[in-house]
Amino acid sequence: MKMFRQIGAVTAMNFRSLPQRVSTSLVVVIGIAGVVAVLVSVLAMSTGLIRTMETTGREDRAIVMRNGSVAETSSALDRNSVRLIVDGAGIKRDEKGEPILSAENFRILMLHKKADDAEISVILRGVGPRLLEVRPELKIVEGRMFQPAVAEVIVGKSAHAQFKGLNVGDVVRSRGANWTVVGVFETAGDAHESSLITDAETLNSIDQRGAFQSVTALLESPSAFQTFKDSLSANPALAVDVVREREYYRQQSKTMTTIISVIAYVVGGIMAVGAVFAALNTMYSAVSARLQEIATLRALGFGSTAMVMSVLAEALVLALIGGVIGALLAWAFFNGNTVSTLGGAGGLGQLVFELSVSPQLMILGVVWACVIGVLGGLFPALRAARLPVAMALRAV
Amino acid sequence: MTALVTLRNVTKSYVRGKQKVEVLHGVDLTIETGEFLALMGPSGSGKTTLLNLVAGLDQPTSGEVLVAGDRIDQLSRGSLSDWRARHIGFIFQFYNLLPVLTAEANVEVPLLLTNLSKAERRRRVQVALELVGLAERARHKPNELSGGQQQRVAIARAIVSDPTLLVCDEPTGDLDRQNAEEIMNLLQALNRSQNKTIVMVTHDPKAAEYASRELHLDKGLLTNDTRRAA
Known part of the structure; x- marks a missing residue:
């Protein structure tokens, strides 16, 4: 209970001082929003394609082709x-x-x-x-x-x-x-x-x-x-092969949905690495700006766990805001947009489908954001926890 | 009187670059309960280091540090945090108030480490602020208070959890003469009327005059120990 109160108190103080660090905090929010928006919108292509292909064909229809x-x-x-x-x-x-x-x-x-x-x-x-x-x-x-x-x-x-x-x-x-x-x-x-x-x-x-x-x-x-x-x-x-119609179309779209997903995760992954560094930078400067507060609280008896958790909580909340903004941007700009493949999607010829920014996809984007936030906040949080109190007080 | 603080053959060394620098050389010291001790000495004499060891902010390189019955040189970092919360009230040169919190919220901070109810915390904060004469500024933030008032809030924060020992690092170092005198009067009153044991580092001989005992350090060794009659 005492530990939770410590974490709550230190975290509340962090958030109250956020307005003084608004520009550096915005770097994290915007960076992560960008990552999530790109990831979700590219994945919306494969989701849309899969959705289109899953509605194509019926279980009680079969396609017969040459063996x-x-x-x-x-x-x-x-x-x-x-x-x-x-x-x-x-x-x-x-x-x-x-x-x-x-x-x-x-x-x-x-x-x-x-x-x-x-x-x-x-x-x-x-x-x-x-x-x-x-x-x-x-x-x-x-x-x-x-x-x-x-x-x-x-x-x-x-x-x-x-x-x-x-x-x-x-x-x-x-x-x-x-x-x-x-x-x-x-x-x-x-x-x-x-x-x-x-x-x-x-x-x-x-x-x-x-x-x-x-x-x-x-x-x-x-x-x-x-x-x-x-x-x-x-x-x-x-000499023929027989497949259910639904299975046939699912197979035909598999290569393309795999390619789109790989592109989404590679591009999203590269951007995420950048966002982790932005978060690291921001959280390190947040810890530096609050060095006096952290040293004082440690001197008064606040434990290192409270420090770690409070820095992580701040990084997580900033990431969460960025993630939600990114997911909403992807939804607002891309959900329902019609796109088409260039030429053949497997044996399907040119295929027109709607981008689908599903709730699951938005949640996936927010989860990515949280992971970026935790990774970006972890090392600054450990720095805050390991701060030699006597030295930090003297440096103030 | 009983010994509240006992240091036995305490040394403290720091590593600066490739050099090992010994700041305290085998210090032996006893501080009785109810004493108001002023630690004086030139810069680099080791007085802040000694204060940090007594307050549990730092660990000695060798020797024993016994405070309020605990061998704090043997405590882990985590245990030392809990120990400080129970036994030590801090007063810093630059007040170290949390700028986003009001005066009363600043004073309440040490009580967040206790199991006291919110109502009890509020009552104690009120008493502490009244004691330092700032009850009417409870809702003000640090940047709305003068230096002297901020230091009073810091004193209220230091005494609110009724610690065993008050440690003050240059408490008047950032104040003008009048405010400095008010702060020293307040500390002396706490020592005399509440029997608070105080260890204070200061450069200021006038501030030291308020203490009941003056201890001089030079190059990591105790050189002069003077007791004043109350």
């Missing part, structure tokens, strides 16, 4: 393979017994961003006629659905917002074909909203190709996945 393909880009399925996949067990079927699936292909279109006119690769995905049954989350929000056998496309909401020439009625020219934009769609914020969609047979015909790249099948239930996978694996005429 050994890590992404749709490197996969090819001929028509014979597609016919065999159609017979797979576990696929949801309509009342006539027809399987609900979509044999798909895609290619890359080069489009210009509205913001800076940069040329970016965007996916044009060809889908089967049962698209709306396979992907019931797809809704036309403007215009209409494309017609098969004519060069018509619908564009995702995010792509529509980011790129030039994607309004309904616009024509996208690519490899000699003129694709007319007939509608805008949304898919509950998932990765498909960054792409364009058309009829797979029309795309094959225009590109003079005969094969598909993947088959997306709606399953009877999430638990039917293994049955479906086993049935295709057991067919010696097929």
Whole structure:
């Protein structure tokens, strides 16, 4: 109890003298706010990307690709393979017994961003006629659905917002074909909203190709996945890999989220080292400015623990203020901002997603701030504790 | 009278650069309870060092320091802090008040190291401030008080926890003559009416006249010990 009262009394005195040290204290607050703002905003990219990818795909949908393909880009399925996949067990079927699936292909279109006119690769995905049954989350929000056998496309909401020439009625020219934009769609914020969609047979015909790249099948239930996978694996005429759709997109984004996280921690780490030195400098000067007070309190009988704790408490509070300011700045300026990858995110093409400054991320930023504060306050605190009292009193 | 402070063959050395400098050379000293001792001597004679040893602010290089029945030369740093809080009241040349605290909060500081209730702490602070004649300036901060008033607050802080021994390092060194006399009268009154034992380092012969005993140090050795009749 006595110890807590000592710590409380010395800490209160520290804080009361803070106004006299406001400029040096601000160095710590601003430095740490900067570190946390950068760390949180960069991590908000990977959080946003992960969030987008986690909403992409369903547990009861499976993607079939050629054996050994890590992404749709490197996969090819001929028509014979597609016919065999159609017979797979576990696929949801309509009342006539027809399987609900979509044999798909895609290619890359080069489009210009509205913001800076940069040329970016965007996916044009060809889908089967049962698209709306396979992907019931797809809704036309403007215009209409494309017609098969004519060069018509619908564009995702995010792509529509980011790129030039994607309004309904616009024509996208690519490899000699003129694709007319007939509608805008949304898919509950998932990765498909960054792409364009058309009829797979029309795309094959225009590109003079005969094969598909993947088959997306709606399953009877999430638990039917293994049955479906086993049935295709057991067919010696097929050499395919089967993955749950959600797992596929999670894997595709893994590399990019890892890169973003590494960048965030490396940049944040370098800045944090700088902030630790700023905190060290500030707290050393705080201890120097209060040398007389510290020596007097020690002479009167205050213990070294109270000194250590009070200096640490001051460093921690300054860091906490900086951390909260940094996290709030990141949230105010970046949360909900739309950004896009440059070109392919794995096999996903250009991907548009929102930065997400989540509460967890803000807490992480504040924890970093506290760690910086403790590291920056520790050595000055020990100096205050080890101060030879008699010598310090004489130096006053 | 009983011995409150006993020093036996005390030496104190400091290392300055590569040189070892002995400041006190085998000092033997006894201070009785209720004495008002003035330690005098030229700069560098070792009087502040001796005061620091008696007050438990420093440890001797060799010898024994017995104060209020405790061998303080054998105490650890932590134990010495607790011991000082129980036994020593400090009065410094430059007052050493905490600038952010009011006079009453400054006086209360040593009581924060006790288990007294807040009400009891407040009562004792009031009594101490009345004793030094500054009850009406209780809410003032140090920079709103004159030098003499600040030293009175420091005296109130030194006596508020009723310590065994008051140690004063040049208590009038920063004051004009009139204020110096007032402070010395106050210390003498504390010694005579409250029977407080006081050890005071001073350069000022006039201040030393208020003490009941005058001890001279020169080059780390006691040279002259004079007792005055009350």
